[in-house]
Amino acid sequence: MQTYETLLPTPSNDRNSELLEAGERSVRDECGWHIAPSITETLILDGSGAGTQFIPSAYITDISAVMNGDQVIDPETLEWSAAGFARLPAGQRWTTRLRGVRITLTHGYDSAPVVVEIILAMVARAAASPEAHTRVAMGAVNIGHSLVAPGVSGGLVLMAHEKVGLTPYRLGSVS
DSSP: OOOOOOSSOOOSSHHHHHHHHHHHHHHHHHHTSOOSSOEEEEEEEOOOSSSEEEOSOSOEEEEEEEEETTEEEOGGGOEEETTTEEEOSTTOOOOOSTTOEEEEEEESOSOOHHHHHHHHHHHHHHHHOTTOOSEEEETTEEEEOOEEETTEEOSSOOOHHHHHHTGGGSTTOOO
8 A cells, every 4th residue: 555645734643543544534435536736756557558647546647657568658649637537559559458558647736625534524523522412411510522423432434425526526526
């Protein structure tokens, strides 16, 4: 598993650090890629066998090197989109080999404030109810925690409105 630079500020203690890391991982898993920051990396992909290859990124800014099976492809001959698709020159096809495509690219947003806010909200809910109690009562004081599902509070769960907020960052979305 690739480790990426964090989207988030440095936390003040270990529990916060664990929650932020888990929240960030949850959002990146939901979206299917690292989102931010912008990085250059080499991806190894299963070949599509077609004229178009899907690249797991929703914001590509540069492709600098490509291997299609054993063949070096000049990146200048590729037709590619920021949304994660690369097309070979007319008549050529991507390999069918598993792990047969290597693409060095720069991708990811410089920042993603909406994503950061969603992660922080999710982490705040988890931290507010560390034992996952839905309600705590002491005498006349009764405290209810945010529910993430019927009868469930706490945990790192994306709420429906947060998933909607992540739509522009999710693989396969057209923004």
